[in-house]
Amino acid sequence: MLISTYTTELVRLSCGSQSDSKDLVIYLERDISEVIPYLNTVFEGFQYTKEPRSVSFRLNGKLVVVHPRKICVSAPGDRVDAQNISEWLREKINDIWERKDQIQPRFENPSSPKVLEILRFLPKTNCGLCGEKTCTVFAAKVSKGDRGPRDCTPLTAEQREKLVKYLGRFNFG
Ligand code: SF4
The missing domain is CATH 3.30.310 (TATA-Binding Protein)
Known part of the structure; x- marks a missing residue:
């Protein structure tokens, strides 16, 4: 033990x-x-x-x-x-x-949030309410820490919670 x-x-x-x-x-x-x-x-x-x-x-x-x-x-x-x-x-x-x-041990830090992973949590309607032309552009900015889950108002509480949890793995959000 x-x-x-x-x-x-x-x-x-x-x-x-x-x-x-x-x-x-x-x-x-x-x-x-x-x-x-x-x-x-x-x-x-x-x-x-x-x-x-x-x-x-x-x-x-x-x-x-x-x-x-x-x-x-x-x-x-x-x-x-x-x-x-x-x-x-x-x-x-x-x-x-x-x-x-x-278990595969990991001896390094995670890189950064992946754009495609972030996109999975977004509504993908390209509504533009966040001020970006597409959800992909928004996801790319989130991956750099320039935007956050609160900036996408159409997100449901469940989607927002999942995105926050994913970003939390990188100390983002
Ligand atoms: S507000 Fe959300 S759903 Fe609308 S374009 Fe931006 S990221 Fe996509």
Whole structure:
């Protein structure tokens, strides 16, 4: 088992979040550097650092940053929530470590959102309400971070949620 015991602490702004709420820091009893590239694959990390190794990803709207000896989670809620998140992460990371032979580790950052992927979430009516001539032009601007999901008003709530989630993999949106 990679992670068996750990300790936790709720501290203010240790994970770089912008809110006033406290962040959760999980201190690990041993170095888990080797599993980090596998977490980058499974959790679709948007920021991977080679040295010192770390990965950042979003989990149910929370920012999670995994370092070799600690894990930071932004705004986890109260102590009970923090404990539940800690335990869930422990089990999930142990499971990923057990299954690492079936997972392709990723040692780099994702490039950037793909225009065709963004287009999949758009209405594709070329209505022009966003000020662009076509949805493809709009998607190309979104892929560069120049436009965002809110700029396409005909998007349904479901489409917008999916697009935000996709862009979140790249820390866009
Ligand atoms: S507002 Fe949305 S649907 Fe209309 S052209 Fe722009 S991207 Fe396409």
